[in-house]
Each structure stands twice: as structure tokens, then as C-alpha cells.
Amino acid sequence: MIDNGDTAWMLAATALVILMTPALGLFYAGLVRSKNGLNTFMMCIAALGVATIAWALIGYSLAFGDGGGFVGNLDHAFLRDVGFEPREGTTIPHLLFMAFQGSFCILTVALVSGAVVERIRFGPYLVFVALWAVLVYPVMAHWVFGGGFLAEGGTLDFAGGVPVEMASGFSALAAALVIGARKDYGRQALLPHNSVLVLLGAGLLWFGWFGFNAGSALSAGTLSTMAFVATHISAVSATLIWVIIEWMHRGKPTMFGAATGSIAGLATITPASGFVSPMSSLIIGLAAGAICYMSLNMKGKLGYDDSLDAFGVHGIGGIIGTLATGLFAQTLINPAGGNGLFFGSHQLLFHEITAIAVTAIYSFGITVVLLKGIDIFIGLRVNEESEVSGLDISQHGESGYSL
Numbered sequence: 001m002i003d004n005g006d007t008a009w010m011l012a013a014t015a016l017v018i019l020m021t022p023a024l025g026l027f028y029a030g031l032v033r034s035k036n037g038l039n040t041f042m043m044c045i046a047a048l049g050v051a052t053i054a055w056a057l058i059g060y061s062l063a064f065g066d067g068g069g070f071v072g073n074l075d076h077a078f079l080r081d082v083g084f085e086p087r088e089g090t091t092i093p094h095l096l097f098m099a100f101q102g103s104f105c106i107l108t109v110a111l112v113s114g115a116v117v118e119r120i121r122f123g124p125y126l127v128f129v130a131l132w133a134v135l136v137y138p139v140m141a142h143w144v145f146g147g148g149f150l151a152e153g154g155t156l157d158f159a160g161g162v163p164v165e166m167a168s169g170f171s172a173l174a175a176a177l178v179i180g181a182r183k184d185y186g187r188q189a190l191l192p193h194n195s196v197l198v199l200l201g202a203g204l205l206w207f208g209w210f211g212f213n214a215g216s217a218l219s220a221g222t223l224s225t226m227a228f229v230a231t232h233i234s235a236v237s238a239t240l241i242w243v244i245i246e247w248m249h250r251g252k253p254t255m256f257g258a259a260t261g262s263i264a265g266l267a268t269i270t271p272a273s274g275f276v277s278p279m280s281s282l283i284i285g286l287a288a289g290a291i292c293y294m295s296l297n298m299k300g301k302l303g304y305d306d307s308l309d310a311f312g313v314h315g316i317g318g319i320i321g322t323l324a325t326g327l328f329a330q331t332l333i334n335p336a337g338g339n340g341l342f343f344g345s346h347q348l349l350f351h352e353i354t355a356i357a358v359t360a361i362y363s364f365g366i367t368v369v370l371l372k373g374i375d376i377f378i379g380l381r382v383n384e385e386s387e388v389s390g391l392d393i394s395q396h397g398e399s400g401y402s403l
Helices: 004-031 034-064 094-115 122-135 137-144 149-153 161-179 195-217 222-250 255-269 278-302 310-328 347-377 384-389 391-396
Strands: none
Touching (some): 004 034, 004 195, 004 255, 034 094, 034 137, 094 310, 122 137, 122 347, 137 149, 137 161, 149 347, 161 310, 161 347, 195 222, 195 255, 222 255, 222 278, 255 278, 278 310
């Protein structure tokens, strides 16, 4: 039966996750140069619109419709039979379950934009969002949330290490490689232009992440409480260790480092948040801050231009969090899960490693195919003149600032 308390909590959690997309827009906009701030924010808002429609028309059915191990069927296309009755296995309306899961799809495709800001045409980007929101996210969501082969095989993913963090990260890496580096990349410092936007966006993302992870319990109770606490502790520990390492490495702690560290901690705890203890989440956050910091510093040596470090934070963070689930998960925390390596079982770690491999291959490969196809038919990249003048003017005919 429908539980009013669970429904109230899930309405709030859904709103929190939807808030994360404009929050990401603020965060990303502050990290680019001022001539591209408006365009960067618009890319996130566009994802909010296009992915919502794609999810309602077909994406939800592909993710949660009955089907084989790979993808769902079209029984729920156009939201057929998605009404006020409780979704099977939950105490909330089916329609609310659909909306909550859709908010994940929206944010995930918006995350990918961080790899290609300051150089991608707005129209082709919209085409990419529509295709990715049908061919990538729903398929991978089905694997772990909709009864697909990873879930059947024993993979644990509480809130989206596979379809959200790793899928966005590896897709971002593919996008950065396909579209190529910015014109000035490696020749001059491409510095963030607005620290206030970065801090505001990071703070709202942190706030929204409580809905993201604790909401994945699909009810108000002990499990959502544990996910809430684990999320916060991981974010705090990742922020602190990032600042400490940066201080030792570069001589000064920075605000941008602290903001990025917090997002790394939040991304990394996502798949493990409902399966691990608070002390385990502390260790996971420390690993997230340290390893993601190193991965961001390796980017320049490897030579690819992932503009806003979507792969270094979300791809690497998703890998760490998925592995950590295989190490730290406890049935004491969540009886529906399993025990990780440190609590007596090695099988779960094997399942998590398998999930990492198939996620990387599928999300990277399909993204390359989509972007190559779009580039052939309509072209992806702005011309050099538009890139120099800024995408705010060339793509939208307006500026983010009138001062």
C-alpha cells in the first residue's frame, strides 16, 4: 500500500535531485572562462528539458520495463500504466518512482557536458543528449536497477555507480577525445572565472546529493538515514584530504580544490552509500580525495582535454566507489545486500569488478559512435572564430554579464 511518509520523503528527494542539474550548471559555469559561462549553464538546463522528455516517452520503459537481462521492453512507453498505484516492491506511487529515477538520467547526461564545454555547438549537443538519454543511461540503469544481468549476477549499486558516475565519466572521456582539445589548451592557463558560482553550485550539489543517495532507499527509515550519514561523511573526508594534499603539493590550499574534493567524495560514495558503515564511508572519502586529486594532475601528462574533469571526478570516483562496495559492504547495514571482502566474502568484489569493465566498454563505445555519427551529419565543433569570441555570443547572441 501507499505510505504517506515514504511518499512525502520521495517527493522531497526527487525535488532535491532535480535541483542538482541547475546546481551543476552554476558549478560548471563558474569553472569556465566568462565568455562561455552562459552557454555552459544552458547546456545543463537543456539536458534538464530534453532528457525529461526522452525519459517520459521511452527511457523509463527501457530502464524498468520487463525484458531480458540487457534492456527493458516498451510496456511503459509514453508512461503507459504508470499511475498512482504503488510501484512493485515500494510503498510510493509508480508515477513518483518514475519521476525520481528520471531525475538521475537528467543529471547524468548533464555531467557529460563538462568534458566538452567551450567548443561544442549547441544544436548538435541537444541531439547528443536526446540519443544518449535513450541509448546509454536507460540500458545501464536496467542492468543494475531494473532487474538486468548485473543485478541478477550479484552486483550491488545503491544509487548509481554504474549508470550515473562511471557512465557519465567514461562517456565524458570519449567525448573529450572525439571532439578534441580547446584551441588554447596547453598554451595558456584556462582559469575559472567566478568562484562564487563554483561555491554556490558545489553547495547546492552537496545538498541535492542527500536526495540522490538517501532517496535511493525509496522510503523514509533506517536505510535512508544510513545513506544520508555515509554521504556526508564521505564528502567531508574527501574535501579535507584534497585540501591537505593540495597544500603539501602546491603550497596553498584553494577554494576550487575544496569544491572539487567535495564532489569527488559525493560521487565516490554513491554506489556504496546504502551498504557501508559510517566509518567505512570515512575511508572511502579519503581514498576518493587522494586518488581523484592524482587523476586530475595526470590529465595534462596524458594530453586529453576533459575541460571540467568529468572523467577524473565521476569516472574515477565511480570506479573507487564500486570497488569499495565490494570491499566494505555489510549485510549488517543492509540485509538485502551482501558482505564485501573485508567482511568475509570475495564474491561481491568479483561482481563489482565485472560491472566496472562492462560499464566502461559500453558507455565509452556507444558515446564514440553517437558523437562520430553526429559529427559526420551535422558537425560537432564551433569554428575557430566562434571559439575565440566565446560561445555565449556565437551560440546564443547574448552575454552572461552586462557589467
